[in-house]
Amino acid sequence: MSSVQRRSFLKTTASVAAVSALPAARLDAQEAAPAATVVVVHGKDIPKMLAAGIAKLGGWEAFIKPGNKVVLKPNVAWNSQPEQGGNTHPDLIKACVLAAEAQGAAAINIPENTCHPEKATFKASGVEEALKGTKARLYRPAKEDYQKVEIPRGKIVKSADVPKDVLACDCLINMPVAKSHSATTLTLSMKNWMGSVSNETRRSWHRDGLHQCIADFSTFIKPKLIIIDATRIMLTKGPQGPGDMAVPNELILSTDPVAADAYAATLFKKEPFDIGYIKIAQEMGVGCGDLKRIKIERVEV
Amino acid sequence: MFTRRNLIRLLLLVACALLALGYVPEAWRPQSVLLPSLSPLLNLGGAAARHAAGAGVLLALPLLILPLFKGRAFCWRLCPMGFAAESVSRLNRRNAGLVRKVPFIGKGLALVMLGSAAAGYPVLLWTDPLCLFNGFFAAWRAPLAWASGATALGFVLILLTSLLAPNLWCHRLCPLGGLEEWLTQLGNRFRPARTPARPDAGIAGNVKVGRRVFLGFAAGGAAGLAYGKLKPGSARAAAFIRPPGAADQAFNALCSRCGNCMTACPYDLIVPDLGASGIDGLFTPVLKFRNQNSAQEQFCFQDCTACTHVCPSHALRPLKVAEKQQTAIGLARIDKKACIAWEKGEYCVVCQEFCPYQAIIESDHKKVKCPTVDEDKCRGCGACESQCPAQPIAIVVAGRNPQPRLAHPSPALLKE
Numbered sequence: 001m002s003s004v005q006r007r008s009f010l011k012t013t014a015s016v017a018a019v020s021a022l023p024a025a026r027l028d029a030q031e032a033a034p035a036a037t038v039v040v041v042h043g044k045d046i047p048k049m050l051a052a053g054i055a056k057l058g059g060w061e062a063f064i065k066p067g068n069k070v071v072l073k074p075n076v077a078w079n080s081q082p083e084q085g086g087n088t089h090p091d092l093i094k095a096c097v098l099a100a101e102a103q104g105a106a107a108i109n110i111p112e113n114t115c116h117p118e119k120a121t122f123k124a125s126g127v128e129e130a131l132k133g134t135k136a137r138l139y140r141p142a143k144e145d146y147q148k149v150e151i152p153r154g155k156i157v158k159s160a161d162v163p164k165d166v167l168a169c170d171c172l173i174n175m176p177v178a179k180s181h182s183a184t185t186l187t188l189s190m191k192n193w194m195g196s197v198s199n200e201t202r203r204s205w206h207r208d209g210l211h212q213c214i215a216d217f218s219t220f221i222k223p224k225l226i227i228i229d230a231t232r233i234m235l236t237k238g239p240q241g242p243g244d245m246a247v248p249n250e251l252i253l254s255t256d257p258v259a260a261d262a263y264a265a266t267l268f269k270k271e272p273f274d275i276g277y278i279k280i281a282q283e284m285g286v287g288c289g290d291l292k293r294i295k296i297e298r299v300e301v
Numbered sequence: 302m303f304t305r306r307n308l309i310r311l312l313l314l315v316a317c318a319l320l321a322l323g324y325v326p327e328a329w330r331p332q333s334v335l336l337p338s339l340s341p342l343l344n345l346g347g348a349a350a351r352h353a354a355g356a357g358v359l360l361a362l363p364l365l366i367l368p369l370f371k372g373r374a375f376c377w378r379l380c381p382m383g384f385a386a387e388s389v390s391r392l393n394r395r396n397a398g399l400v401r402k403v404p405f406i407g408k409g410l411a412l413v414m415l416g417s418a419a420a421g422y423p424v425l426l427w428t429d430p431l432c433l434f435n436g437f438f439a440a441w442r443a444p445l446a447w448a449s450g451a452t453a454l455g456f457v458l459i460l461l462t463s464l465l466a467p468n469l470w471c472h473r474l475c476p477l478g479g480l481e482e483w484l485t486q487l488g489n490r491f492r493p494a495r496t497p498a499r500p501d502a503g504i505a506g507n508v509k510v511g512r513r514v515f516l517g518f519a520a521g522g523a524a525g526l527a528y529g530k531l532k533p534g535s536a537r538a539a540a541f542i543r544p545p546g547a548a549d550q551a552f553n554a555l556c557s558r559c560g561n562c563m564t565a566c567p568y569d570l571i572v573p574d575l576g577a578s579g580i581d582g583l584f585t586p587v588l589k590f591r592n593q594n595s596a597q598e599q600f601c602f603q604d605c606t607a608c609t610h611v612c613p614s615h616a617l618r619p620l621k622v623a624e625k626q627q628t629a630i631g632l633a634r635i636d637k638k639a640c641i642a643w644e645k646g647e648y649c650v651v652c653q654e655f656c657p658y659q660a661i662i663e664s665d666h667k668k669v670k671c672p673t674v675d676e677d678k679c680r681g682c683g684a685c686e687s688q689c690p691a692q693p694i695a696i697v698v699a700g701r702n703p704q705p706r707l708a709h710p711s712p713a714l715l716k717e
Contacts, residue, residue, distance in 0.1 A: 079604060115655060117567070117598045117605075142596055182653040182663070182670065200594040203651075203690035207641060210648040239654055242712055276648075 034295035035288035036259035041251045043301030046231060047095040052299050053227070053253040054099070063224050066104030068170035071111070071163075072096055073223070075176045075187075076138070077195050078240050079116035079124045085234040086241045087121075088177045090130035092229050092251070096173060097136040105171075108136040111145065111163040113195055113202075115240070141165075146198050153284065154216035156208050161198035162221075174223040174257065178230045178264045180238035183210055186268055187239050188261035189226045190218045190277055190286075211276030218257060218277075218286045226260040228252040230267055258287030259294045266291070306378060314381035321438035323564045330565060330607070333439075336381070337431045337559050337613035340477050341365050342411060346418035346426060347555055347614030351548055355619060368481045369488035376471055376478050382430040382459065383471050383478075389460045390467035399466040400473060407479030409517055414476055416521020422529040422551045424521070426614055430470075430477050432557040433459065439560025452558045452573065452584055486510065528554060541577040542588040542631045542681060542700035545601070546609040546618040549703035553582040555616035562586045562608035562617060568598045570683075571608060586617075588630065590683030592694050600683035601630065603657040603711070626658075626711035631681020631698040633660070633674045639695035642671040652685035652696050659712050661685065672696070678709050 041053040054060055064070055074088035082089055093110070100108050110131075114121045118140040122128040131138055139145075146161040166172060176192035183206070184191055191214055194202045205213035230250040237243030248267050254260035258281045262272035272289045273279040282289040319325055320333045334357070338344050344361040348354045367375055376383050410428060417424040426432070437456030462469045471478055529551065544562055548555050563571040563586055570591075573584040586608075591599035609620040620628065633652075637643040642650060646667030653661035653672055660678035663670040674696075685696045 079602075113596065117602055120602070120604055140596055182650045183648045198594065199596065203594070203688075206649045206651055206690040207647070207692070237659060237712075240657065 035290070035293040036254065036256035037295045037297060038256075038259050038263045039253040039297045039299060040263065041253070041299045041301055042249055044249055045301060046089060046091040046251070047098075049251045049299075049301045050092065050095045050099070050227070052301050053251055056297055056299060057225070057253060057255070060099050060103050063173070064100055064103040064105055064171050067106045068100075068103070069107045069109070069165075069168065070100045070105040070171045070173070071109050071166050071169040072100075072136070073166070073172070073174045073176075073192060073196055074110065074112070074127070074229075075192055075195055076110075076112045076121060076125050076127050077115040079120045080241055081124055082126045083232065083245075084242050085177060085179055085232045085245055086239065087125040087127070088175055088229045089231055090126035092175065092227070092231075093127055093136075094130040094134070096175065096227070097131060097134045100171075101135060108134070109165040109169070110136055110138040111141045111165050111196065112138065113163075113198065114140055115195075141198075143198075149220070151216055151220045153219040155212055155284075157205065157213045157216035160201045160217060160220070163196060166196060166221075171225075172221075172223045173225045173227065175227040175229065177233075178228050178252075178267060179234035179241075180236055180243060180268070182238065184214070184277065185275055186261075186265055186270060188264045188275075188278075189223075189228055189257045190214050190261055190281060193217050193221055211280055214277040215280035215284055215286065218281050219284055223257065224255065226252075226254050226257050228260055228264050230264060233267060235268065256287035258282050258289040262289040262291055262294060263296060307384075310379065310381070310384040313379060314384050317381045317434065318438050321435045321560070321564065322441060323439075331610050333435070333561050333564060334611040334613055335360065337429070337435050337557065337561070339364055340429050340431045340613070342414050342429050342476055342480060343426060343432055343557050343559075343614040346414055346423045347557075347612075347616065349415075350418045350421050350423045350551060350555055351615045351618070353615050353618055357615075357619075364477075364481065365484065368484035369491075372485040372488070373478065373481045376475075376481055380430065380471075380477075382434040382456070383475075385434070385456075386459055386463045386470045387468055389463040393464050393467055396466040400469055403466075403469065403473045405473050405479060405482065407473060407475045407477070408482055409479070409520075410474075410476035411479035411483065412514060412517025413521035413524060415480075416518035416523075417525025417528065417554075418521075419518070420522040420525030420529070422525035422554050423614075424524050424528055424554060425476070426554065426557045427455070428476050429557060430459070430475050432559040432613065435559040435561060436557075439564045452560050483514070525554075537577075538702040539699040541574055541582075541702070542683075542698060543578075543702060543704065544571055544586055544588060544608045544617055545606070545625050545628045545630050545704065546620045547630075547702070547704060548616050548618070552616055552702075553579060553585055555614050556582075556585045557614045557616070558584050559613060561611035561613065565607040565611045567605060567607060568600070568602065570599070570601060587700075588683070590686045590698060592687050592689060599687035600655075601681075603680075603682060623711075626680065627706050629680045629701050629705050629707050631679075631683070631700045632676060633679050633681060633683075633685050633696050633698050635672060635674060636693075636695050636697070639691050639693050640672070641691050641695070642666070642669050643695075649690065651688050651690055655684040655688045657682065657684055657712070658709075677707065680707065680711075 039056045041049040043049045078086040080086035141163045181187040235244045265272045278289045338360040341361040433455035436452035440453035571586045574587040660675045662673045681698045
């Protein structure tokens with residue numbers, strides 16, 4: 001064996017060894033560094049809880065710049081009262097709107113395709129009252145307020161009707177309420193988009209495979225921030241209720257919708273991957289739903 | 302022509318028309334009941350037939366008392382139908398003599414209407430002028446324009462009689478005018494000095510009038526009873542859905558077709574029936590739930606009682622929200638062959654999601670939740686039908702007539 005041969009042999013062996021060691025090293029790194037962070041704020045004063053959670057994520061300036069067009073997507077779908085947990089808590093929506101105003105947002109739109117007549121719903125939910133005096137605009141999109149968009153990475157959903165305001169905004173914040181759901185077991189942040197798209201779109205999702213469709217849409221819609229209202233949660237009879245309630249007194253904040261949903265599922269004593277859309281969304285690369293790889297930062301207010 | 306009196310009549314006509322059209326602030330909408338409720342024929346006739354008298358019957362008092370003292374002042378000074386007929390009559394001055402030759406049919410009509418109402422089955426309520434006036438304008442707001450056009454016909458026909466002979470309707474045909482005429486005569490009897498003597502003012506005349514009134518009532522009563530016994534058609538009770546609070550019996554007779562309920566429905570669900578409720582139920586109100594991609598509700602919302610508060614003849618009883626939520630107007634039925642869950646095994650149960658009464662029971666089949674209707678809880682509101690994503694729709698509401706009161710409490714009310 002010549003020295004040249006020996007050298008090349010050693011080189012090759014070394015590089016093969018290095019390459020084969022790489023995945024293991026990457027795995028180790030993954031175990032060490034979490035793929036997503038979820039901030040869980042526990043307390044009773046919703047505005048203070050929100051402020052504390054946002055501070056953990058770098059403050060509002062990380063999300064809203066002066067002159068931004070902001071869109072909030074709470075869940076205000078049902079003609080039910082705040083304590084019933086059918087809708088996002090009005091205090092939380094108000095706190096977000098006030099923060100956006102303080103950041104100098106140019107517009108704050110809250111398009112919501114309600115399930116009950118919007119007039120009764122906005123009133124009973126307490127949201128209309130909470131938004132009085134702010135510049136937020138809460139409305140139910142009419143046909144002309146929607147725009148059909150392509151969902152390039154969707155397996156089933158190839159296109160969807162999305163409110164124009166949602167498409168045109170600078171900062172999109174998804175702020176659902178966590179609750180049980182007749183069809184999908186739980187409704188969390190990714191499921192919340194069904195209250196944004198048109199009736200035609202959401203009906204087709206029911207026909208075509210609900211969990212896959214919800215995950216498909218999540219490959220397209222990119223909220224900057226997810227705030228899940230788990231101050232009180234409807235354990236049964238969701239999404240409309242009234243049902244049995246629990247009071248975790250938590251707000252769940254994250255920039256990763258899959259991680260936020262995965263943590264929220266644990267409040268209902270569910271395995272995240274038992275919820276179809278969480279599992280599919282992780283497989284499609286929307287985010288991380290594996291609790292072992294999610295860093296949970298707890299804040300007490 | 303443009304006297305102060307006519308100006309008042311014109312303003313009143315416009316106001317009544319706007320109310321009937323629903324072109325008023327939303328808080329005023331329920332006031333569309335005011336005009337037709339003024340007619341004792343509709344108001345008292347309906348209340349008598351239904352044995353249901355609320356404070357609303359007081360609205361009939363002015364037209365019962367006024368003629369005793371002022372004759373037909375309402376007809377000549379206020380009635381919007383009368384003003385419309387009189388205005389058209391100005392186009393035609395011929396045939397004035399014809400009016401004198403025609404007998405006062407309206408006086409007989411009034412007696413027949415009240416007599417039959419007392420017998421429990423009012424007939425010809427829809428000939429009331431205030432209801433015809435109202436129906437004409439309400440027709441423009443009803444969802445099925447061409448069919449509801451029929452309720453507009455009465456108004457047009459009255460105007461046509463005015464072209465035949467001036468004021469023929471008011472002087473000879475109008476049943477409300479007829480009632481006012483009877484009451485005027487009654488008033489005159491107590492004040493004979495103030496009015497010129499009439500040929501029938503003597504005792505013999507009184508007997509004659511009394512006999513006529515008796516005969517009119519009796520004829521009405523007989524007609525009402527006959528109508529009740531020999532109801533035409535054999536409508537299938539499940540084929541049509543009535544608005545909540547509908548009378549269990551004689552609905553078709555009680556309904557004056559004034560169109561108020563159709564205009565009042567915020568979701569445009571009430572349409573004129575085209576025969577499902579029987580030939581005598583033509584143009585009575587029925588509910589049609591829709592399943593469209595519109596951003597408007599297409600089911601009978603649990604907190605809404607708008608239609609029940611605008612019925613002048615009590616065919617629809619005024620309901621409180623709690624009563625409405627206990628009233629089953631229909632019953633949902635599932636076609637398993639069309640159902641996404643039952644047939645395809647997909648996650649759906651949108652019907653359960655939207656049901657305000659938690660009346661959809663789930664059962665497992667093909668490893669997904671599948672819906673079944675709980676007949677003790679279903680109110681037939683149509684929330685399921687309006688949202689069902691299956692094509693064709695897999696859950697459809699059939700009517701329940703008479704409408705049962707359900708014992709099961711409404712979950713929607715538990716929050717209070």
